Each structure stands twice: as structure tokens, then as C-alpha cells.
Amino acid sequence: xxxxxxxxxxxxxxxxxxxxxxxxxxxxxxxxxxxxxxxxxxxxxxxxxxxxxxxxxxxxxxxxxxxxxxxxxxxxxxxxxxxxxxxxxxxxxxxxxxxxxxxxxxxxxxxxxxxxxxxxxxxxxxxxxxxxxxxxxxxxxxxxxxxxxxxxxxxxxxxxxxxxxxxxxxxxxxxxxxxxxxxxxxxxxxxxxxxxxxxxxxxxxxxxxxxxxxxxxxxxxxxxxxxxxxxxxxxxxxxxxxxxxxxxxxxxxxxxxxxxxxxxxxxxxxxxxxxxxxxxxxxxxxxxxxxxxxxxxxxxxxxxxxxxxxxxxxxxxxxxxxxxxxxxxxxxxxxxxxxxxxxxxxxxxxxxxxxxxxxxxxxxxxxxxxxxxxxx
Numbered sequence: 001x002x003x004x005x006x007x008x009x010x011x012x013x014x015x016x017x018x019x020x021x022x023x024x025x026x027x028x029x030x031x032x033x034x035x036x037x038x039x040x041x042x043x044x045x046x047x048x049x050x051x052x053x054x055x056x057x058x059x060x061x062x063x064x065x066x067x068x069x070x071x072x073x074x075x076x077x078x079x080x081x082x083x084x085x086x087x088x089x090x091x092x093x094x095x096x097x098x099x100x101x102x103x104x105x106x107x108x109x110x111x112x113x114x115x116x117x118x119x120x121x122x123x124x125x126x127x128x129x130x131x132x133x134x135x136x137x138x139x140x141x142x143x144x145x146x147x148x149x150x151x152x153x154x155x156x157x158x159x160x161x162x163x164x165x166x167x168x169x170x171x172x173x174x175x176x177x178x179x180x181x182x183x184x185x186x187x188x189x190x191x192x193x194x195x196x197x198x199x200x201x202x203x204x205x206x207x208x209x210x211x212x213x214x215x216x217x218x219x220x221x222x223x224x225x226x227x228x229x230x231x232x233x234x235x236x237x238x239x240x241x242x243x244x245x246x247x248x249x250x251x252x253x254x255x256x257x258x259x260x261x262x263x264x265x266x267x268x269x270x271x272x273x274x275x276x277x278x279x280x281x282x283x284x285x286x287x288x289x290x291x292x293x294x295x296x297x298x299x300x301x302x303x304x305x306x307x308x309x310x311x312x313x314x315x316x317x318x319x320x321x322x323x324x325x326x327x328x329x330x331x332x333x334x335x336x337x338x339x340x341x342x343x344x345x346x347x348x349x350x351x352x353x354x355x356x357x358x359x360x361x362x363x364x365x366x367x368x369x370x371x372x373x374x375x376x
Contacts, residue, residue: 109122142200153202162182174196177194189207192221217233217236224317224318227251228248231248234269241269265321267287268324281318291307292331293307301329308329309338312324337353352365
């Protein structure tokens with residue numbers, strides 16, 4: 001069944017709270033916020049924004065664990081999927097969503113039902129034409145001879161290492177590139193993979209990072225210039241959600257030694273990158289260090305040192321990064337995986353997942369953000 005609905009939104013609000021420190025977190029009941037928003041967070045390190053749920057609560061299973069969104073922009077539409085199931089990393093299905101008005105309203109369908117391995121691509125019927133191909137998570141979706149075909153490509157074996165494909169594919173010239181990560185005994189690997197057939201198949205191109213001591217996993221990439229690429233890589237063993245930056249100056253053939261970014265400036269999990277038309281690079285992460293962004297009963301904790309979705313910016317091709325600003329809180333560490341879509345004119349669409357109180361399951365959330373808000 002296909003649902004269509006209009007999301008509630010709120011106007012961007014001026015930041016009123018000044019001087020609230022990390023050790024003196026103020027709590028505020030969400031009911032006291034304008035338009036009864038359940039998710040607006042304002043603090044000296046936060047950004048004012050419009051925010052809504054991807055789906056209408058009345059149309060969604062209340063007890064499902066909804067998480068891990070993945071989103072692209074295609075022919076002016078925002079297309080994405082998220083996992084829905086009984087628990088973390090235990091999904092029953094994948095839900096597809098589509099917006100044709102920049103994230104104001106959405107349609108959703110159950111894209112994949114795990115138990116019978118059936119796909120519903122009806123949201124793409126009037127979007128894809130013959131020869132079109134898009135990639136959502138591990139599924140390549142293409143239209144040929146009037147029919148939409150879905151192919152699953154979730155892993156690539158390279159010698160004794162099995163890589164899980166992870167990042168959103170990035171196009172450069174006639175190729176698509178994405179990252180994958182794998183392990184062999186105590187060694188962790190992050191590789192760059194290339195597709196010459198719009199995501200139908202993937203082959204190993206180069207090693208971005210590997211370590212016998214560190215645990216490298218999720219990574220995202222951005223094409224800074226014709227031959228320069230930046231990778232931001234998650235590392236699991238270090239304190240404060242460390243991220244490493246790796247650079248290629250020869251179009252992904254070789255990569256620099258991973259460089260630890262200062263956790264006081266840049267940190268988080270599940271990094272997502274986008275380069276704007278003015279060459280500004282935006283990084284979004286799910287930051288799980290610090291105290292909970294929500295209290296047990298769902299009150300917002302206003303502090304710069306709390307868990308939530310954070311945005312970082314570089315205006316010099318990754319040489320330096322701005323101190324992160326929190327877009328939205330999460331309860332404890334249960335949330336993250338932000339995905340960005342550049343909508344032009346300094347506007348970004350962002351989606352992520354977050355639990356908002358101790359007794360609830362995570363939701364899929366989204367917001368519109370003008371990057372000029374990062375200057376506040």
C-alpha cells in the first residue's frame with residue numbers, strides 16, 4: 001500500500017539560549033516549543049531548522065525499530081530507503097520514500113519484504129526511463145525495456161577479505177565510486193570500489209586504509225577536484241568517536257596515511273559527505289560521545305556536549321574543518337547515519353534516525369538546513 005501525506009514543519013527559530021555550558025545542561029519539555037515540535041533543539045552549538053518525520057506516525061507501526069536511512073537525489077526527486085524491524089540491525093523490511101517538493105511531503109512503500117524477498121518499485125515507475133539506474137544501499141535498480149529490475153550487490157571478495165559495500169556511490173566521469181570495509185583476523189580494511197556499469201557490478205580499485213591495531217569501518221568519499229579525493233573513515237577503538245581523513249591526489253589510485261582528526265573539532269559515526277556548488281564540503285555524523293541529547297522522558301538537553309547529529313564544514317578542500325554544530329539530539333547513543341542532499345542555494349536536506357526517549361523506538365527524521373545557519 002502506498003501512503004501520501006504532508007509533513008508538519010516549523011519555522012527557523014532564533015537561538016535564545018546563551019551561555020549554556022556542557023556541564024550545566026538545561027532541560028526543556030518539547031511541549032513548550034513552538035508548534036509542539038518534538039525534536040527541535042536549540043543551544044549555543046546547535047542550528048535552528050525545520051524538522052519533521054519522514055513518515056506519519058499514524059501510518060507507521062509503533063513498535064518497529066526504524067533506522068539506517070540512505071538517500072539520493074535523482075531528477076529533482078529525493079529518493080531513499082530505511083530499515084524497519086524488531087531491533088537494531090534486525091530488519092523485517094526496507095521502506096522506500098520519495099519527495100518531489102524538496103522534502104516537504106513524502107510518499108512511502110514497502111520496498112523489500114525480507115521473508116519473501118519481494119520488491120515494490122512503484123514509487124519509481126514514472127521517474128525512471130529505459131537506461132536509468134540508481135543505487136540505494138546494496139540494491140541496484142534499473143529500467144530496461146519498460147521493466148524495473150532490482151539486483152542485490154552487498155559484498156565484494158578480494159582475496160581472503162570480504163568487503164561490505166557501504167557508502168553512497170559518487171560519479172566521476174564515466175565511473176561510480178563507493179567504499180566498502182572488511183576484516184581478516186585482526187586486520188581491518190577500507191577499500192575503494194569502482195563500477196563501470198552504473199552500479200550493476202563493482203570491482204576493487206584501491207586500499208584507502210588498513211590497520212592491524214585500529215578498527216576502520218564505515219567511510220565516505222568526496223571528489224574535491226578532478227583527481228583529488230577525500231575519505232572520512234570511522235574508527236571504533238578510540239575514545240570520543242574518532243574519525244580519520246585520507247587523501248588521494250591521483251584519482252583514487254593511491255591514498256595517504258590515515259590522519260586522525262582532532263576529536264575536539266570533528267568526531268562521530270557513519271560519516272556522510274557532500275560537496276556544494278561553491279566547493280564547500282559538508283560532513284554529517286552521528287555523534288555518540290557525551291551525555292544523552294534527550295532525557296529518559298524525552299526532554300531536550302541543551303548543551304554542546306551531548307549526543308546527536310552534527311554538521312562540520314570545510315571551505316579549503318578538507319585542510320581545516322569547522323567545529324561541529326548539532327542539528328538534532330538523539331537519546332543516549334541510539335541514532336545516527338545522517339545523509340545529506342544538496343538542494344542548491346546553500347540549502348541541504350538531511351535525514352537520520354534517532355530514539356527520542358528511553359521507552360520509545362527510533363524514528364526516521366529529516367530537516368531542511370541552510371548552511372548560513374552554521375555561521376550563527
